[in-house]
Amino acid sequence: MLPTKTTGSRGQSTIFGKLLDCRLFWAAYVPCDSQHKDAVQLTLEQIDVIRRFTEQYHPRLTLCTSSEDIKAAYKRHQLCSLIGVEGGHSLAGSLAVLRTLYHIGVRYLTLTSTCNTPWADCSHADMPGKKAEHGGLTNFGKSVIKEMNRMGMIVDLSHVSVNTMRDALEVSKAPVIFSHSSAHALCNSTRNVPDETLRKLALNKGVIMVNFYSLFLTCKEVSTIADAVAHINHIREVAGVDSVGLGAGYDGINYVPQGLEDVSSYPALFAELIATGKWSVDDLKKIGRVQFPAEAERIRDEFKKANVPPYEDVMPKQKDNNCTSQANF
Template sequence: MLDATLYYTLRKAQPLRKPIRLPTLVMHFIILACVSVGSVSAFQETHVVVSPRAARIHNATFVFDGHNDLPYTLKKVASSSFVTMDIAKPQPSIHTDIPRLLQGNVGAQYWSVYVPAATAYRGAALLETLEQIQIVHAMIKKYPETFAAISSYQDIVRARRQGKIASLIGIEGGHSIEDSVGNLHRLFDLGARYMTLTHSDTLKWADSATDDPKHQGLNAFGEEIVRQMNSLGMIVDLSHVSESTMHDALDITKAPIMFSHSSARSVADHVRNVPDTVLERMPSNGGIVMVNFFSGFVDPEAAKIMSTMFDVSRELRQKYSDDDEFDAAVKRWRTANPYPRGTIYDVVDHIDHIVNIAGIDHVGIGSDFDGVSKLPVGLEDVSTYPRITQILLDREYSKRDIDKIMSGNMMRVIRQVERVAARR
């Protein structure tokens, strides 16, 4: 449980109250005038205290995070071994471990079973996705007192009553199904409960936000994938897809969609974020936008630099077919082109904007912990969610509002998606 006296020091201008429409732009002009990129040393020192009231509210609900890349991190740094990296113990080199999940009051988590889009070009996407799913299954088996395997809304309710972290699986990219409806069904049978339609590359049936368009959204096969997902009860995830793909999917789906880890484009202008034209459609669809914590999608100045980085990365991918060589080249570029971290306040600014445009029923948390290279000051790992609750209280959100943001909205989406599937 959360220590009610927890606080941290953050150098930042005082937070704004909600509602706000252009929350961080002016602040960043001031910041950039007086500090170098990536520095927080010149910020006004502010103590953000997680008050006893905030602690009670945070612990009365639970965090349902839409996206955590721990399985891929375990593969990269520990050869998928929980002996090599025992997450029951503190693991300061990564963002996620069991002690910090409990400290952050994480009660449900979509574990991403990400594999690079390039795996599709060598015919390995499905196989490597199956390996990632096995990591999640192994984690649940290794730590049964902490995690519970989930396939339905009622499973989540049961896990919470048992005091366990409901562990769901999300497929990060339609390349994982290798253009096969049968593979989609296979992954659902293995526990996948959402699929991001694309990752970084445009597919044969769907356009990505970070690649050249080929279909102006979804083609006929892409539309069929959405229908199949509706029938299965698998949530259509629109993070990573182009704006046209977003609209096409919203036109076709009969169930609520999700953005598992995307923020607001009007706050930080990057194609990975959600434009207002799509946010405005959330009430009629019933979907949810789960705010990403990655600095490059949260901080406005960082988003500009990251937009350039995505163009560069496409060029580097053409040069380096090997994933490790590609990752190293991207890392070199990022080192030569630093960008600011932003702060926890920037993240809450995105929440504010989504609430203002889409409504309080359509926003959640999709951190992308262990899947990003830089995080905002104040959101360094999975223990830090209570700080968001405190800032939401400071901005006059109610207890009910906070419950919706932390988990209630995602729970509603799951229930509605299951009901649609039951009718088909």
């Protein structure tokens, strides 16, 4: 699966015959400098763009909001458009906004982008010389995870700090994803996932979708298809075959592996994996068909059966802000 962005996108498309599902996850992304300003409006505008071009290219593209929609589209040979939001700053600290995003079709949320939110630390907190603002998730941040579980929205941990990863994995009852990250053991970028977290991810039955940005594969501007294979194999060895996916991020990166320049190179990637002797065709079907929407829906149904009401937590006010109304309702 290869994520794509609308100001960039995180798309998952089908190239290698029937090994990959026909799905495209669009990440509605707005810059961090919109935080505490107009992030919600800008996010809604990005989602509007996704929905409009999905309608424009219908029936080749079709909007999908459930695992059943994905199955139906696959049978009709259609490409599923699914919507994600990259960056918890798009919530403006409101669970009501989170619920509204779900109602208009958003099915995953990346907890942070390249900035902390008032309730979660991003990966920059793990950089040398940097200091964490929250030490992971705040109590409100944990409520965000619980509400996502309750609705069936997928928790995405790419871009977050290691402590945020830890807290989210402790709280989430549903499998989480890393939509576009690689293995920290092979490249110590703070955007990659440490082995300890990979082992916790396996227990959570979550998935890490390997990013093909050279700076995440080799920590340099140059990489090859063999480097991508090394990350995939390492994650398989640590977390298991069920926890590996593909999250290339081609529309958001500027240094790509030689021999893996775009999705047309996927046959070569699968051939390289088979050549290692560690992958069967059935294994490759798993790497192309990640079932996390169905698992999130299963947990949602458990919450519904238990009559769990919406979480109503309110984030403590952080600071005076001229862009925020002081009116009480």
